Amino acid sequence: MACKDVTPKKKETIKAKQETMVKDTVAASKPLRKTTPLHLLADTTFVRLADYSEDFYYDLRYATTNNFLKSKVYDCPECYTRVKTAKALLKANEELMEKGFKIKFFDCYRPNSVQYKMWEIVPNPQYVANPVKGSIHNKGGAVDITLATLEGRELDMGTDFDFFGKRAYHDNYDLPQEILENRKLLKETMEAHGFWSIRTEWWHYNLSAATNDKIANFKWECTD
Template structure:
């Protein structure tokens, strides 16, 4: 009987030690995982974002993706959705391309805007001529869509449709939504609240100071003067899933 008690006591001690070791190992595993997770997060935080590209060596007429040259813009590419006056998606994917000279002017204009606590938000940029034909098929009205046989400055990579947002991304009140076709969207309509007139003035005067000109009926549309004589293009960008 005495040996049985001793043996039982020994077995209980071994079992307790094994359980203790298991608990310690589990705790160590958890602590190790936490350390590794933390190190992994720190490592990810320290990984540099892809470097912005340089315009060096690029011809002014080269088409470029604007986001590759600046991180300071906001995008809402409406024609890559059905949220537009066409009620149809005509771009395969949302990208903002322009010619180099247009991109340079936009970046400089945006620097001025950011000093005032706002920045550019894009609705449309370069538009391949094939897309212009798609738009014309849906709305064959030159009052709203340029005839693709002639093309528009959007097809030349020199026009953009834009608004302004604050540094948190909230749109400034411009009086109408993008692609509102009515007198409320006209630049010469002064029968609007002063805040709206001030916002439009800021947009217009800053863009004009950087070589762009507007059209009377659309507060959002700006053409780069230096791109007026460029040829209509049908360059198409690749869509990455």
């Protein structure tokens, strides 16, 4: 679906709202880098997943132009979540590894300022959450993921990440059995560890316990 151009007046309004949101957002405490065990941290603290496990794969699309926006909106690829989200992901991944698979991330925590960047490119709530209200990605409680084998081969999920069409719907059963089984494995495992899915995107999962968390806007440091 084509998106209408944003008028100068609307751009000014978006910019003003962005400035207000950045001021009003409640930033999390400074992310910690593998110095404190997760169980000693507050559940709302943000952590870098790679500091707590080497057993994940990453293909963080919004740090590249290989995404539906056709634009790079992150300065560098990192995957941060709240502690409670990280705990649930670690448990889900541990279960999956016993079956021969690992979680692969396309997107994790997303600063609210990045949500505004995305909205300026595609101001359509069908594809991008309105940054004024925010996304659960902005709360550190949502992840976009797929599954890969222990050797790194992605499982066939029927579409690429951010494919907006019926083929990506969870309730579309008109697909090869292998694809349905792969989606089922991902969905059932994530739901068993406190996540819920949305009907139209097989890759998107929200942690139920993060729904009421505050929107955050901290930005990680790029070390390379």
